[in-house]
Amino acid sequence: MQDVLSSQITAPPPTTRKEQIIAGVRDSFSAGLGIFPLGIALGLLVVQAGLSWWLAPALSLAAFAGSLELLLVGMMASVTPLAAVALTVLVVNFRHVFYAFSFPLHLVRNRLAKAYAVYAMIDEAYAVNxxxxxxxxxxxxxxxxxxxxxxxxxxGGLVGVAVGAALPAPIKGLEFALCALFTVLTLDAFRSRREIPSVLLAGASVAVALVLTPGVAMFTALLLFVALLLVRHALTARRSAPEAADA
Known part of the structure; x- marks a missing residue:
């Protein structure tokens, strides 16, 4: 009886191409609950910064990276030097290099489709996958x-532009939406994988980076976190090797 109930509750995996596409859209719903409001925040910031409205969709298409786009709005409004912009882009998006190690790009055969998969490999897509x-x-x-x-x-960016143009006064605190989205995605990903040690290693990496290199804390924390994960992987493999040999 329990097996029958389990088979009814657990849905079979999608098999046809149409079912897989529908499943992919459904997978995006959880991330979309944070992406769409964050896009609205981007559109509002563009308008409140006094920039042209078309910058919101232009940034969303040319540099599909939420955290970077929100930073670029402020940097463009303050006419930040190009060298500082380039360094910021490198530090903020350097984490995507590590995403590629475990993101299933090998599943995509078509070259154009694979290029898009690389381009659209954002934090939310990585966490959902x-x-x-x-x-x-x-x-x-x-x-x-x-x-x-x-x-x-x-x-969301287009909606934010429209709302920002209609509001009589600016809204403050929109930047916190990005932090809240990352927090939810991180908790959900680690809860599904039960990687409590990884959470502790990430926290330790951030703490050390904030103390040693507060100016480039994100960059240092990412490098330190990857080094710690490699050490953990080596130790886990060393412990599991004797068990596999005994079996």
């Missing part, structure tokens, strides 16, 4: 999820 069972991942599902996420972002 990481929570999926390996057997249920596919290229149509991955690309559909990424396309849906970008649609939420561009659409």
């Amino acid at each position: 990481a929570s999926l069972p390996v057997a249920e991942r596919s290229a149509p599902r991955l690309l559909a999820m990424q396309l849906a996420c970008q649609t939420y972002w561009v659409g």
Whole structure:
């Protein structure tokens, strides 16, 4: 009886291309709840900074990276030197290099589709994909999820521009939406993988980076976190080797 109930509750994985695309769009809903309001915040910031409204969709298409776009709005408004902008882009988006190590780009065969998958490899797409069972991942599902996420972002930016133009006064504190979104995504990803040690290592990396290199804390924390994960992986592999030999 319990097996029958389990089979009814657990839905079979999508098999056809259409089912995979639908599943990818459904996968994007949880991230979309944060992406769309964050896109609205971007549009509002563009308008409140006195920049042209078309910068919101232009940034969303040319540099599909929420945290970077929010920073670029302020830097463009204050006419920040190009060298500082380039360094900021490197530090903020350097984490995407590490995403590529475990993001299933090998599933995408078409060159143009793979190029888009690399371009749209944002934090939310990585977190959502990481929570999926390996057997249920596919290229149509991955690309559909990424396309849906970008649609939420561009659409939210346009809504934010319209709302910002209609408001009589600016709204403060919109930048916190980015921090809140990252916090929710991080908790959800680690809860699904039960990686409590990784959470502790990430916290330790941030603490050390803030003390040693407060000016480039994110860059230092990422490098330190990757080094600690490699050490943990080596120790885990060393402990599991004798067990596998005994078995």
